[in-house]
Amino acid sequence: MASTGTSQFAAVDASLGYLFQVRCALLWALLRLRNEPSFLVSIETLDDVEFATTGGTPTDLLQTKHHRENSASLSNASEDLWKTLRVWFSGVASGAIPPEASLNLLTTTHAPDGSAAARLRSLSRDVEGACTALDATAQSSTSDANEPAYKVYLEASRTERIAVLDRVTVLDSSDNVTDLDDALQREIFWAVDRGNHAAFLDRLEGWWLRRVIQQLTGQVTGQIASADIEAQMSDLREQFRQDSLPIDDDLLEFTLDEATMAAHSESTFVRQLELAKAGQRRIGAAVRDYYRAFEQRSRWLRDDLLVQLDLTKYEKRLSEEWELIFDAMGDEVGVDASEAEKELAARQVLAWAERELIPIRSGVTEPFLCRGSFHMLSDEIRIGWHPDFRDRLKTVIEAKGSAS
Numbered sequence: 306m307a308s309t310g311t312s313q314f315a316a317v318d319a320s321l322g323y324l325f326q327v328r329c330a331l332l333w334a335l336l337r338l339r340n341e342p343s344f345l346v347s348i349e350t351l352d353d354v355e356f357a358t359t360g361g362t363p364t365d366l367l368q369t370k371h372h373r374e375n376s377a378s379l380s381n382a383s384e385d386l387w388k389t390l391r392v393w394f395s396g397v398a399s400g401a402i403p404p405e406a407s408l409n410l411l412t413t414t415h416a417p418d419g420s421a422a423a424r425l426r427s428l429s430r431d432v433e434g435a436c437t438a439l440d441a442t443a444q445s446s447t448s449d450a451n452e453p454a455y456k457v458y459l460e461a462s463r464t465e466r467i468a469v470l471d472r473v474t475v476l477d478s479s480d481n482v483t484d485l486d487d488a489l490q491r492e493i494f495w496a497v498d499r500g501n502h503a504a505f506l507d508r509l510e511g512w513w514l515r516r517v518i519q520q521l522t523g524q525v526t527g528q529i530a531s532a533d534i535e536a537q538m539s540d541l542r543e544q545f546r547q548d549s550l551p552i553d554d555d556l557l558e559f560t561l562d563e564a565t566m567a568a569h570s571e572s573t574f575v576r577q578l579e580l581a582k583a584g585q586r587r588i589g590a591a592v593r594d595y596y597r598a599f600e601q602r603s604r605w606l607r608d609d610l611l612v613q614l615d616l617t618k619y620e621k622r623l624s625e626e627w628e629l630i631f632d633a634m635g636d637e638v639g640v641d642a643s644e645a646e647k648e649l650a651a652r653q654v655l656a657w658a659e660r661e662l663i664p665i666r667s668g669v670t671e672p673f674l675c676r677g678s679f680h681m682l683s684d685e686i687r688i689g690w691h692p693d694f695r696d697r698l699k700t701v702i703e704a705k706g707s708a709s
Contacts, residue, residue: 318373325371325482329411330354331513332485333367334534335492342535345528348517351401352392357528363406368392370412371482379416379477381442384450386410386422390439391454394461397469408473416477425475432471436463439470496538497545504608505541508551512537515554549668550610556601557671561593569595573701574684580691580698581651591680598677611665619665620687623678627688630657638692651690658690 327348334346337356344364345357354367370385379386389410396402416422421442424435440463443455458466480488489510490502497505516533519525544551569575569592578588605611631654638650658679664670665678682688686698 318371321373321482322369322371325413325485326353326369327514327517328482328485328489328510329367329369330517331510332489332492334529334531335489338531338534342531344531346531347520347528349521350528351396355528359530361528363403365407365409366393366402367409367411370410370414372413373481379412379414379420379422379475381421381438382446382448382451383414383422384448385412385414387448387451387454387458391457393473394454394457394466394469397465398457398461406472408469409476410473411476411479413479413481414477416475422475422477425470425473426477427474432467436467436470439466493538496542500609501545504551504610505545507608508541508553509538512554543668545610546668548666550605550666552669552671552674553601553604556597556673559593559597561589561596565596566592572684573686573698574680576698576701577683577686577689577691577694578655580648580689580694581655582648583652583655587655591676594673594677595680595684596677597673599681601674602678615665620678620682623663623675623682624688626661626663627654627658627679627682630654631688635692642692647692650692651694655690 330346330348333354333356337344343359345359345361347355347357351363352366353369355363356365356367357363368389370389393402393408397404402408410422410425416426421435421438424431424438439458443458446455448455461469486506489506493502493505493509513534516525516529520527520529541551543549566589572592572595574591574595575588578591583591602616606613606616634650634654638646642650659676661675661679662670662672663675665674679688683690686695686701689695689698691697
């Protein structure tokens with residue numbers, strides 16, 4: 306049992322470490338955008354995080370180390386420190402790391418006063434003293450874990466060691482993966498109103514994570530350009546205007562799956578479509594739009610981007626527009642229409658709802674929201690397609706009433 310628990314903790318630590326790396330990459334990219342409009346950033350290429358010129362020349366390498374326990378220390382024999390030095394000294398020796406690239410170690414641990422790592426902070430630097438301390442550790446330590454790093458380090462001459470260490474900056478006692486929220490929100494402070502900071506950051510990070518995954522899996526070739534980040538932020542700013550609302554990318558890209566279709570197969574709005582004799586592909590599209598509209602509206606409410614009153618007004622508007630079309634259809638069909646004629650009329654009303662674009666705000670023009678909202682009203686039997694939908698769904702209405 307003890308080994309299983311240890312394994313679970315190790316998996317959690319590793320997962321948090323990767324998330325920390327990705328969040329730090331975004332934070333550093335946002336910080337860099339202040340003064341440098343054009344650059345490239347990548348994850349797990351030359352280092353944990355690599356920044357390069359638009360021509361591809363690395364300028365800054367970042368190693369990230371995350372620990373949940375505050376007791377961890379960046380001592381002279383720290384495995385985190387020596388694993389990092391091994392990567393950098395090997396890269397410099399092979400020529401993979403160019404001589405002009407700065408080397409940065411960002412860690413949640415603390416470097417003790419007087420340690421080599423403390424001497425390599427950005428302020429009060431003592432590169433000679435750091436080198437002397439590391440020399441002593443590499444020559445005297447018996448750590449098996451650090452032995453490969455000691456070997457690479459000692460293969461360099463004293464002059465070469467100092468030259469590499471002179472490029473190293475240690476950024477210890479960093480915010481942990483959750484505390485990075487404050488730093489990230491400071492960087493998007495002016496992008497949107499204060500009340501929308503969390504919602505804006507959620508969507509920016511969602512895009513960033515998907516973009517990193519695309520880079521890591523090779524779905525998109527090349528590094529992530531600063532222009533991509535600026536374009537995404539600009540797009541999000543537009544969505545957070547007073548006359549708009551953000552449409553989440555995962556919902557735009559959502560493809561109907563069997564589980565979602567099965568979950569809604571007995572829904573009232575599907576029954577309404579079946580009354581109109583809608584085809585299966587049409588029903589599938591309705592389920593997709595219902596899911597996307599329901600989820601998007603729920604997110605807006607959770608993020609306080611709109612209130613229930615906004616949705617109530619919107620649904621009233623949809624219902625009134627539907628009522629005009631539905632009543633006109635009733636006048637045309639008449640009371641003596643055959644079932645086939647009623648079904649045809651129902652599909653015509655449905656086709657109107659599928660084409661109509663009634664925005665909840667003037668800047669929200671994504672069609673699935675209107676279509677899905679119509680189906681949400683249909684699910685509550687507040688609107689319908691078939692001329693006799695209320696009579697046909699009488700048992701459903703009674704059941705809903707009893708449940709209430």
